[in-house]
Amino acid sequence: MQVILSTYGSRGDVQPLAALALRLRAHGVPVTVCAPPDEEHARFLGALGVETVPVGESVRALVTGKLPVKGDIPSRAAVLAGRFQEAVSSLAGPGDVVVATGLFPTVAGAQAAAERAGARFHHAALQPTALPSPHHRPFEYPMLPYPPEVTDVRELWDLNIATMNTLFGEAVNGARAAAGLPAVDNVRDHVNGRSPWLATDPVLDPWPQGSELAVRQTGAWLLPDERPLPDGLSAFLDAGEAPVYVGYGSMPLPGAPDAAEVALAAVRAQGRRIVLARGWAGLTGADEAADCFVVGEVNQQALFPRCAALVHHGGAGTTTAATIAGTPQVVVPQIVDQPYWARRVAELGIGAAHDGPTATVDSLAAALGTALAAPARDRAREAAALVRTDGAEAAARLVLER
Structure with a gap:
């Protein structure tokens, strides 16, 4: 066979x-x-x-x-x-x-x-x-x-x-x-x-x-990932408070050309540093400030537990990886099953579901406020222990x- x-x-x-x-x-x-x-x-x-x-x-x-x-x-x-x-x-x-x-x-x-x-x-x-x-x-x-x-x-x-x-x-x-x-x-x-x-x-x-x-x-169906984080990213994580990760994976975001700028402003409004994943939307930190680190392909299993919150598109794999990490998440759903995963994250209390696919600085900052609060942090840790x-x-x- x-x-x-x-x-x-x-x-x-x-x-x-x-x-x-x-x-x-x-x-x-x-x-x-x-x-x-x-x-x-x-x-x-x-x-x-x-x-x-x-x-x-x-x-x-x-x-x-x-x-x-x-x-x-x-x-x-x-x-x-x-x-x-x-x-x-x-x-x-x-x-x-x-x-x-x-x-x-x-x-x-x-x-x-x-x-x-x-x-x-x-x-x-x-x-x-x-x-x-x-x-x-x-x-x-x-x-x-x-x-x-x-x-x-x-x-x-x-x-x-x-x-x-x-x-x-x-x-x-x-x-x-x-x-x-x-x-x-x-x-x-x-x-x-x-x-x-x-x-x-x-x-x-x-x-x-x-x-x-x-x-x-x-x-x-989970695949263990043993890859180390890039040296520059490890140094960035070690240099300060846990950052917020923002990445939309394979979503090109044609309706949100300013997604990177919105993310930077919303995360900074919460007083946090940011790890920005390029993804298929090509996100980048245009201002090259010290509080922003831009990554390409990265080991999510190593990175996610070291973040304060995770902003993503709500793909099944990313949502599962975020939940296993025990890190609260904000789902900005784009297509197909992603609204479902956003709803489940909110129902479980392990983060927030953004209302709609296009975030503004105010809407994303508000969702991040929910994810960074103690109830979501505590519930995210509890849920992580239950995932098979x-x-x-x-x-x-x-x-x-x-």
Whole structure:
């Protein structure tokens, strides 16, 4: 048996699969990862010794380029689904296991390949809003909004079937046709299957009872990071009071060109120093003041515990890393599942949820005030002790159990 892991997304999608790949390899299982061709992904996976097959176009180029309009999505999705179907088909055989995460059409392409090959398939969601539940709303695609008068969650999930068919029916059934498989009417439920996996932490994201899906929640797939902090950053941290970290990861922030200036002013309004992560938005401290240190790729596991608070976009991986660090956080959510994680941070009392994707100096300073206060600090430390760290091992055992 070999295992093919498939994903399409940013670092937050690739890193969990790397964690699972290493756990499977520790059990003696051969693993190949199908992932986007971005140089940063290739460098990251190569350093871990993970065998990788590049598939599709650069995610960074896709995210930072021109935003797609409604008419573009079905055709672009069909191309991605087809490429992943071809890539996984070239690897999978009878008795193998395929585990897929990432963008829906790429999961569908991997699934079609697994079905054609006679391989076992698992869809692993890295966030809950992709999975139908009466306890949360489906993600709303801006180009296909739900009728404003519909507020019942179950009815919204029923409408979501038509939305997914409209956007991704061509992609799913095109990949199935290429694999010699019949078309399906409900692409969402077919791709999810009856028992999808949920790779999130039960403290941050408790999957409720009473859902129709038999979801198997493993915990987040965490990858230990032993990299030291850069010498300059270590010296900066040692030289004064704990700073506030601000970084928006793979979010390009086209609607907030002044995000760095806003962050600097808001953090300084709290009397704090700042560590500013460039990310895909290219944030930088233009004034080059001594109270600001700008970083690129950095070990979050080493940095986050040394910060007073963390301002970020609310990706699943960053939110989990912040929670494990025991550091209060401010989530400024941008897209997809990020509003969900912002709400969970506020509900748990481990930080603050910013109202909307674009921060002002006053709004960010106010949210930071909440995060830096004693109740959030205390609750963040308490929550850190509750987060499970064996999610990748739990997922590896699910692969091996049959």
